[in-house]
Amino acid sequence: MTLPRLALATVSLCLLAGAPAARAADExxxxxxxxxxxxxxxxxxxxxxxxxxxxxxxxxxxxxxxxxxxxxxxxxxxxxxxxxxxxxxxxxxxxxxxxxxxxxxxxxxxxxxxxxxxxxxxxxxxxxxxxxxxxxxxxxxxxxxxxGPGVFHMTGKPIQTRADLKGLKVRAPTRQTNRFLAVLGATPVAMPVPQVSEALSKGVIDGAVVPYEVMPSAKIQEIAKFHSETDPAEPALYTxxxxxxxxxxxxxxxxxxxxxxxxxxxxxxxxxxxxxxxxxxxxEGKKLTGRNAVNVIPAAELAGWKKAAEPVVEQWVTEVGAKGADGRQLLNNARALIAKHAGG
Incomplete structure (x- = not known):
């Protein structure tokens, strides 16, 4: 093989050898x-x-x-x-x-x-x-x-009225939901979902609000035996x-x-x-409640909860206003977009 042909073959082999590496680099x-x-x-x-x-x-x-x-x-x-x-x-x-x-x-x-x-x-x-x-x-x-709608998952008793929350330590995921639980009379405890199961089993909290879909991941249904939903005809307690x-x-x-x-x-x-x-x-998550007690908090009871929520809403409006935003307009915009996509 002549030198030029040898050089060409060598280059070709190098290119072929480098092809997988090039493809890997592109991935x-x-x-x-x-x-x-x-x-x-x-x-x-x-x-x-x-x-x-x-x-x-x-x-x-x-x-x-x-x-x-x-x-x-x-x-x-x-x-x-x-x-x-x-x-x-x-x-x-x-x-x-x-x-x-x-x-x-x-x-x-x-x-x-x-x-x-x-x-x-x-x-x-x-x-x-x-x-x-x-x-x-x-x-x-x-x-x-x-x-989906947040649900109360409690270890000791169901939540049927606002009075049932008084003095109970309840986990919530966000600042606004914690504020809402506080005005309802509970003691809010902030923590991410992965910590909920252990906190329930050790009695650090009396219950938690999470949607049903989280239950299998955190095995909440094995510890909390009472599940309290809000009337499905009403807006969700929180999301x-x-x-x-x-x-x-x-x-x-x-x-x-x-x-x-x-x-x-x-x-x-x-x-x-x-x-x-x-x-x-x-x-799918709700199916895991099995023989646990499930109850629905009725619309008549929730009317009082909505009234109690008004200061939480106003606090948010005031806080974002202090940051230079028009909280009232943003709240109205959010509600209008929700209604628009719901077809209402």
């Missing part, structure tokens, strides 16, 4: 971090399907590596900073776990705001795009959503806002075609679909 692996177990409804019904979809639509050039149960370290309260700082690529978490960081978004966590998780999730997406996108600096929102977000730099650094895949799997429609998924997950 994008997104580290997705969240606080619930791998078997949770959230991962099985929403996060994993989303990951499967972007893998398919990118011809497997982009895929997820999901880390449930805070496997990459830290606490649920640190997930927002983890994604902002680029420690991970994508997180799913509650905005309320970082109290005070998302004050404008909190309007959706005020008492009696939500009827439909699907409609309210669509409204939340629109509201943030219009009025609160600055709260998500450093992040690329993929979806923003809420969960929480969630974010599914990507590090902004990671998003902007994607090749144009992969960025389009993320864009096609982000937004209002996805947010609403997740809300719908959580409604289905509630139905």
């Amino acid at each position: 994008v692996v997104l580290k997705v971090h969240h606080f619930l177990p791998a078997g949770s409804y959230a991962q099985q019904m929403f996060i994993q399907p989303w990951c499967d979809k972007i893998a398919k639509e990118s011809a497997n050039r982009m895929r997820c590596q999901i880390y449930p149960s805070m496997q990459l370290g830290g606490t649920p309260q640190q997930l927002v900073d983890q994604v902002k700082d680029g420690v991970v690529d994508v997180v799913w978490t509650l905005s309320g776990y970082t109290a005070g960081r998302f004050p404008l978004t909190e309007v959706f966590e005020l008492p009696f705001m939500m009827r439909s998780p699907e409609a309210t999730s669509k409204a939340l997406w629109d509201y943030v795009q219009q009025s609160a996108l600055q709260e998500y600096k450093g992040m690329q929102p993929i979806a923003l959503h809420v969960h 929480s806002t969630f974010m599914f977000v990507m590090n902004k730099g990671r998003y902007e650094g994607l090749p144009a075609d992969l960025k389009k895949v993320i864009d096609a799997n982000s937004g209002q429609a996805l947010s609403g679909q997740i809300g719908k998924v959580f409604t289905a997950a509630d139905a």
